[in-house]
Amino acid sequence: MRIFATLRIALRALRRNKMRTILTMLGMIIGVGAVIASVSITSGAKQQVENQIASLGENMLLIFPGSYSSSGARLGWGNNHTLTLDDALAIQTQLQGVTAVSPENNTRVQIIAGNQNWNTRVQGESPEYLQIRQWPLAEGEMFDDQQVRTAAKVCVVGQTDVKELFPDGDALGKLINISGVPCQIIGVLQPKGLSPEGQDQDDLVIVPYTTELKRINREDWLDIILVQAVSQAAMPIVQQEITSLLIQRHHLKPGGEQDFIVRSQEDIAEAATSTARVMGFLLAGVAAVSLVVGGIGIMNIMLVSVTERTREIGIRMAVGARGGDILVQFLIEAVTLSLIGGGIGIASGMGISSFVSSLTHWPTFTPVMWIVIASLSSAIVGIISGFYPAWKASNLDPIDALRYE
């Protein structure tokens, strides 16, 4: 009841000096608006990257072969032939937290179907590959363990290959020639789009890893071992266990140089979102500075207002307002000022970001958390910057205040 009355007094006081109120709010509006706009834009970008990384697979660990030194020139990761099928089998059979493993050997080859040909990436995988990558089939089915054992001449193809080799779209059951090995298409993958690096993920053919190793590529080493951990929480442990197991299997010294490397999806996500995080810190800094500037503006105006209204304060005290009533009145005025400013700031920030979005087609979105943060910090700025003027007002002597001209 009393709070409402005080709020009405505060709003009236703010309405009385419209121009001044608007100019004071402008500090908050610009500060909060700029922060919300940039947060919306970077959040949109960050979410896009995260979506792409999530499309890599679920709880996935990747094991690459180690670096390789050849006559003094050190080659990068992946250029050595240290990962074997036995390593993959050991990981699958000996480690607890592992739900699926796919030993991958890949190669780029020319594939032919009828009178069409196309250069694509052929991957030898286990039947669990699609489960690890969270990649459903559009039609047909994945090869099974039996087909792996017999190195069956079957394959599952991506959408890009279907488009390039079978313009009429009907690929299931057809034969394609992969490096002279005719393979029957038993499944077609759903489209997955671009990887975070911009690669076309749908441009591939998947065959049983035995078929790849024995018939197509004729190699006996693996390029990648894909491992799915049982849960997000288990990933660091599984990563640790894989490292220990491979050190043991490769007869390496613990703590010495390793001939393999284990990467988790998080590592990849980390790299991709670190820019966004730096951006976020920068924004927080800008936000803090702009809120301080806005707060100083509010404090300044509140001090002027207290001086101007000394007589009013005296009258209110004479008719029975306590110091606390006066304090609350001016505090509410300051908080109202900063909250309305913050609110307009949030709205205009969202407006700006959706305008930018419609102009550039960047995805933008405003996290609810940031709206809460912006509102809370506006209120806090109001309380802090309004407190000193309000305290000064509440401590006026009623006799002096009444006499003030």
Added chain:
Amino acid sequence: MNPVIKLEDIRKTYHTGEVDVHAVQGISLQILPGEFVAIMGASGSGKSTLMNLIGCLDRPTSGRFDLDGIDISTLDRNALADIRNQKIGFVFQGFNLLSRTSALENVEMPMLYSHQSRNARAQRERAQRALELVGLAQRAGHYPNQLSGGQQQRVAIARALVNQPALLLADEPTGNLDSQTSIEIMGVFQKLNDQGITIVMVTHELDIARYTKRTVVLRDGKIVTDEPVNARLRAETELRHLQEAQQAIKLTA
């Protein structure tokens, strides 16, 4: 009957710089309910200080002050504010209305600070009744700058009355008004006093003091005379005389 105001050897000393100013030097005074008292004196006589003390805006240096049976001299700032709200209605020389705030809302203001909760409608009705009491019911929605000086002072009186105080305290209420309006305002006071409201008024104008029932004259912080008003003036009669005189001037002119 218990006195509304009971002062016992009240003293007030201001420490300004090196010299102590003894503004009030041992005043004892009793004012009973229903009285209409004028406190008079030249400037520097201590009447403003006494008025601030009675109005609970200030505390005495020594002495005892009971207002409506409550010992004031020991209360803190907040308790004094509550006493001002509940027991005292102020009327000032300069009206002291809040600008850009309607007459009705000005009258409602003291109720905002009273600790009994009333809903907004009850407050509004109460303020409206107080305005009726001073004859301004038709001007409730007007802003102070749309009202004449006399009307503004009536709004101030309505504001002073709205919490039904034990005491109406007026500080030079006619100081900013012309003589006819002054008499009108004294008429309002006399009417309220006839209804039983206790009024203490500080003034330096002798003819204004003659509308009250009792005059207390101060000099150098002490009471020099304290006597009932002989030949008390009635505002209605005086207004009639004034109008007749004005009529006569018009006729001769």
